[in-house]
Amino acid sequence: MEHVVARPARGAVPLLALELVLGLACPITAAAQGTPQARLVGTYNGIPGQYTDIQSAVDAAQPGDYILVAPGDWHPSANGDLAGVYITTPNITLRGMDRNATIIDGTKPGGSGACSADPAAQDFGPLDGKGNPQGRNGIWVYRASGVWVENFTVCNFLGGSLDENGNQVWFDGKEDSTPIVLHSWYASYITASSSYFDTSHFGNYGLFTSTSDGPGWFKHTYASNMADSGYYIGACPDCNALIDDAHAQNNALGYSGTNSGGNLVIQNSEWDHNNSGIVTNTQSEGDPPPPQNGACPNGGTGPTGTHNCWVARNNYIHDNNNPNVPKVGLTAEGPVGAGLVIAGGRNDIVTGNIITNNGAWGILVTLFLDVPEAAGGTPPPPPGTLKQPDCSSGFNIPGFECVLNAFGNEISGNIFIGNGSFGNVTNGDIAEVSNPAREGNCWHDNVDLTGFVTSAPPLLQLTHHRCGIPNSGDPIVSPLALQVLCNTQALFKCPSSIAANYPRATQIQLMPIPANEPGLPDPCAGVPANPWCPAPAS
Secondary structure (H helix, E strand, O other): OOOOOOOOOOOOOOOHHHHHHHOOOOOOOHHHHOOOOEEEEOEEOOEEOOEOOHHHHHHHOOOOOEEEEOOEEEOOOEOOOOEEEEEOOOOOEEEEOOOOOEEEEOOOOOOOOOOOOOHHHOOOOOEOOOOOEOEOEEEEEEOOOOEEEEEEEEEOOOEOOOOOOOEEEEEEOOOOOOOOOEOOEEEEEEEEEOOOEEOOEEOOEEEEEEOEOOOEEEEEEEEEOOOOEEEEEEOEOOOOEEEEEEEEEOOOEEEEEEOEOOOEEEEOOEEEOOOEEEEEEOOOOOOOOOOOEOEOHHHOOOOOOOOEOEEEEOOEEEOOOOOOOOOOHHHHHOOOOEEEEEEOOEOEEEEOOEEEOOOOEEEEEEOEEEOOHHHOOOOOOOOOOOOOOOOOOOEEEOOEEEEEOOEOOEEEOOEEEOOOOOOOOOOEEEEEEOOOOOOOOEEEOOEEOOEOOOEEOOOHHHHOOOOOOOOOOEOOOOHHHHHHHHHHOOOOOOOOOOOOOOOOOOOOOOOOOOOOOOOOOOOOOOOOOOOOOOOOOO
């Protein structure tokens, strides 16, 4: 996720219907792949397993197998030390026996304690050809479909000279892959965090999937202290992805999704104390193909009964006002105090959320402007690759590679309380920056429990309440657009003044990694009989 605007970067709902829509499947069966095995790593309840390290069990696993990992502070190493655990075998399950006590730890072994913050304990990864550390990834699933990752804490896998590293759990379909080869993926009961940050070494993403067409999910998970985002789903025109019962805290962005559209649902989750809460965007470079388009494929109907299948619903989005989160580079330009941002995205639905105490805007719908490298934007890609700037979903103006409009989005039935506390002009519940388009955005049935819904432009909900009608919000030269630019400082420095006053980073602060998150109710469920699980669970 990069620029927002002129270069800017728990309610319960039954899941059965959604899971049927997404086609979410159970792990591969014995009938399909032969007799699955349970491969046991470490010692559990005094019973030693067959393996003393995780990677050996992963390397030996066949499709359908379960790898069970005993509690312990594990410091694994794989793939030339670029990963803790590296998975290329499809249709296997990697499961910890205790979410909080089975720790995949990116720090060096040697007694500093689990997920140590000691600088001397950090492992920055192998050196590249220029002598720079490349960083590491935690559980790295590389182009292997049908892999389940469950019931772990994963911490302190840090990025380095290669900015794609530093991911705690990564389902990697390999960017620019055509056609997509990574399909189903699943992660549940995962805690992803880091206790260490400096400007060269940092946790990049907590739970990350890229270039996959699913189905997949992040369920019952927690992510914090990430310099890009706690959760990321990108580079998928039809993602077939679900985020449910997630909790993101103290990240640059709680959720980031670049060019991720089609069937994607974010629900029943909490997003708080991030710099920005939920951010989805179109981008002409990086994680292709653009745009971010939530329209249902083939004119289908989504979970809300409309033709839009990207849905953020029943979330609790609050207090995303924290400039002192880990953040570097372009992600540091995300708007502080924004609950949910759609930047250049289209055909998304935001409904039934509680959005409170976000100091700038509860929901911001805005243009997304990509800028040339000379102005600080993304470096140009090699000729002949899919990363060539694609502005077919936008238009060009002098000084920018691409202007990507936001349209077709429906924001309805949300509850707002106490947003806009920074007190700048345009700060409030809802805001829109957009140019005229073939189809506008619509805002209706949103309520502010303290009075009228505050908006920029004024009366936005009254003038833009009908869906499918061409309209525009505030233009690219307007008080709102200038406030967004001042908030992000994407194009210029903006010292605090009576005209614009946004909190700025003073000292990066990390939150403690939680030690008591709810774990998988029965780690033996579905596992072939073995010494740790004597009989298969019914």
